Amino acid sequence: MxxxxxxxxxxxxxxxxxxxxxxxxxxxxxxxxxxxxYTPLGPPHSPKLRVNSVDEQTAMIEWITESYPRPDFVTGYRLIVNSELGQLFQKDINQFLLKDMQPGKQYSIQIATLTNSVVPQSKPSNPITLVCPLRPTQPLISQLPSVRPNSATIGWKPVEPKSNQKFDRIVSYKIMVNKKFHGEIFSTNSSSYSYMICDLVEGKFYDVEVYSFFNDLGSFLGLLNNSESISKPIVKH
Structure with missing residues (x-):
């Protein structure tokens, strides 16, 4: 027996x-x-997430996993977006591109390690929160009288934020002349802004653009991309 x-x-x-x-x-x-x-196997440790790069409406997210005594028990990974189950990934994948983020929407991203029926899957990873900000209203600029020879002055009213959120605040206006950066004016409590472009050549056309920039609050909501809006007149001197 x-x-x-x-x-x-x-x-x-x-x-x-x-x-x-x-x-x-x-x-x-x-x-x-x-x-x-004998030590029984528990679930794998939760992956750790990090953001490698961001663009206007995309973010490249990578996850790092700890070694597991039985890697053959791991079958893949599951994306979780705003607490809802999402895309499945094979076990040899450790990053993905979050695309087509909607302006004004917040995304809470997590990853869970999937296993076979022998051991349970891991708990969801640490969440990473991303916000795709709304584009600010483009500044309406106009050409103002110039007080200096061979120069042109443009002016505009401050752009009103679309919400009271911190990431909707305009922090600066960047001026581009013929697609090249020319200068920057930081947002204040002023009721209007003006900018002078000097050393212009008579008879030449100048393509002038003004970008309004949101605040970059990377530490506020995990990660936040700058967003800009363009106002584009043609200035002829």
Missing amino acids: LKTTKTQNLLISVNAVYKLVGANEIREYVRSSKKLF
Whole structure:
């Protein structure tokens, strides 16, 4: 007869028990196997997320996993967006591109490690929160009288934020002349802004653009991309 015993400290051994029956007595003999220390497998550790790069409406997200004693039990990974189950990834994939983020929407991203039926899957990873900000209203600029020769002055009213959120605040206006950066004016409580472009060549056309920029609050909501809006007149001197 075989009998298996398991102690609370997960020490496993196999005992072989046999009996000799005589005319006047019965003797029992026990032979034990070598002792085996066994540690049961729990679920894998949760992956750790990080953002490698961002663009206007995309973000490249990577996850890092710890080694697991039985990597053959790991079958893949599951994307979780705003607590809803999303895309599945094969076990040899460790990054994905979040695309087509909607302006004004917040995204909470997590990844869980999937396993076969032998062990449970991991808990969801640390969440990373991303916000795709609304584009600010483009500044309406106009050409103002210039007080210096060979120069042009443009002016505009401040852009009103679309919400009271911190990431909707305009922090600066950047001026581009013929697709090249020319200068920047930081947002203040002023009721209007003006900018002078000097050293212009008479008879030449200048393509002037003004970009309004939101605040970059990378530490506020995990990650936040700058967003801009363009106002584009043609200035002829």
